[in-house]
Structures are given as structure tokens and as C-alpha cells.
């Protein structure tokens with residue numbers, strides 16, 4: 001849509017906190033686009049609770065741990081990460097900034113972690129390729145929204161593998177659009193096409209509502225889909241959207257290589273608990289059999305700390321990175337990532353954690369009076 005103009009500036013951001021970044025991005029992104037990114041389903045109970053529920057646990061600091069200059073580096077799926085965050089896949093990044101997926105991938109590569117490419121990306125594989133020049137070894141993941149047609153699925157999986165994707169993220173929580181009232185009110189439709197899934201949409205994606213995009217995608221996901229993906233491309237599968245120990249174990253039974261705990265940023269099932277509230281029980285059930293990835297609600301170093309201490313290996317950053325993109329292109333994303341890294345470093349020092357492994361071994365305490373929406 002030629003008349004859709006979002007962010008164009010490329011600059012570093014001065015960040016006090018990520019809530020401010022969200023408010024500043026509201027000024028840059030067109031109203032319906034901003035509403036699409038920010039909003040959640042229904043009453044937005046789950047959206048809010050994703051953040052507030054981090055207050056259900058307290059961090060128990062160890063203050064005589066002899067720690068200075070904590071090290072945030074870690075590794076995930078055999079690749080080095082400068083900090084335990086990667087990009088949680090989001091559709092159509094051009095809604096926020098003209099650098100779209102190209103800028104976001106570039107920022108995560110420069111930061112030294114990993115970008116996730118959505119099936120609903122607004123960029124083609126060819127357009128994204130230059131983001132990896134000089135970063136050939138950086139991991140990248142492909143978030144698959146399956147087609148009802150296996151021929152298309154096979155083609156997308158092979159393209160992802162050829163592009164160098166190291167894992168496939170199977171999003172299982174979005175077989176239909178959550179009740180996103182703001183999108184209805186704003187008559188939100190995607191302002192640009194979706195080159196990767198164009199082959200199976202009833203159009204290019206441009207001018208389509210999310211409900212119609214989902215309707216063109218596969219609308220029931222079962223353990224057989226995990227087996228299918230592995231049979232086609234032989235890449236690790238991350239099962240995304242897991243909120244119960246039962247689904248985690250069922251997924252692992254079907255061959256999932258990573259359990260991705262998420263409630264889709266509160267955008268799908270309203271009334272679900274905050275994502276962090278589901279993490280500990282899932283980690284206890286998984287017992288280290290496969291790595292755990294977590295997203296939905298991370299806005300502070302404390303949140304990263306709590307997610308790792310509760311069982312996650314790395315966390316996904318979604319909306320905050322997209323707001324950073326809106327305000328400053330790839331440089332804005334880097335500012336967001338560096339803010340989070342610095343915040344985590346401070347929390348590590350204050351808690352006596354020298355390494356990410358120390359965080360994973362740290363203890364959280366229940367805060368029983370917790371009752372925030």
C-alpha cells in the first residue's frame with residue numbers, strides 16, 4: 001500500500017525503559033498498524049498478565065558471591081549467543097519501519113544472537129539475504145505457518161533450509177485469529193504482501209485481514225505435523241505456544257527438539273495465565289530432556305532473569321524489538337537489545353550471578369500475596 005508510511009529514521013535510542021519505547025513508537029507507527037502490534041485478545045487480561053505475573057516470584061539475591069563484570073554470553077542449539085535473547089517471530093515488520101525484516105535480522109546478527117523469520121514476513125528470501133553477509137554463521141530460524149497443502153509446506157521448508165535456517169519454529173497456538181477487537185475497530189489489513197506464503201494465500205497478503213491469512217493456513221496442528229516437518233527437512237523443530245506440561249511431553253514424544261513456552265504475546269487465547277506462570281511446571285515436566293525457549297512479556301532484565309531461573313534456556317524478544325525498529329531502524333533494535341543486556345548484567349551483579357548458568361541455578365521465591373491482573 002503506497003500510502004502506508006511507518007518509521008524511516010535510522011538512529012541510536014536513549015532508553016530509560018521499554019514501556020517508554022512502546023509509547024514513543026505509538027507516535028511513529030500508523031494507528032491501525034500500531035494497534036495490530038500492541039494489542040491482545042479479548043479483555044487483554046493475558047496481555048497485561050504476561051508482564052505483571054513476573055511479580056508472582058521474587059529473586060533471592062546472593063550478595064557475597066564475589067561477582068564483578070558478569071558474562072551474559074551463552075549458547076543455544078550449538079551456536080554462541082552474546083546474551084540469552086533471540087527474536088520472537090512477528091509478521092510483516094514493514095508495519096513498523098521501512099527496513100522491515102532486513103533491519104531486524106541485521107540488528108540481531110550484529111548483536112550476536114538469532115533472528116526468526118516469520119512465514120508472514122513482508123520480505124522475500126532474496127531481500128533478506130544481504131542481512132547475513134558477513135554473518136554467515138549466525139543462526140536463523142524459520143517460523144512455519146503451515147499450508148493445508150503439503151506441496152507448499154515442502155517448498156517452504158526447503159527454502160528455509162537453503163537459506164541456512166537452523167531450526168523450524170512450528171507455531172501451534174494460532175490456528176484461528178484470537179479475538180483482537182482493536183483490529184476489527186481499526187479495520188486492520190496488512191499494508192504489504194507476504195512473499196513466502198503468497199503461494200497459498202487467496203491473494204498476496206496485501207489488504208488482507210489476519211483472520212483471512214490464518215484461514216488460508218493449516219487450521220489444525222497435531223503431533224503428526226512435527227513428524228512431517230522433520231521428515232522433510234531434518235532440522236530441529238521448536239514447538240511454539242506450549243502452555244502445559246502435557247503438551248510439552250506430547251510434543252517431545254512426537255520429536256520436538258525444543259519446547260517454546262509462549263502464549264503468543266497474549267494475542268490468541270485471552271484468559272490464559274501469564275506465560276511466565278506456566279513455565280516452571282513445564283520445565284519440571286521436561287526435566288532437561290530438550291531445551292526450553294520462553295517468550296511473552298519480557299520488558300526488563302529482571303524478567304529475563306526470572307524466566308531463566310524458572311527453566312528457560314533463552315528468551316524471545318518480540319514487541320520491544322519491533323518498537324525499537326520503528327524508532328531507529330536496525331540501530332534502534334540494537335539500542336533495545338543493549339538496554340536489555342545492560343539491565344540483565346546489572347541484575348546478575350546484584351544477585352551474585354557471574355554466568356547464565358548461575359542464573360539457571362538461582363532460586364526464586366513464591367510471593368503468595370500476588371493477585372495482579
Ligand code: PYR
Nearest residue numbers: 091120174210264267
Ligand atoms: C500475529 O498477528 O499474532 C501473528 O502471529 C500473525
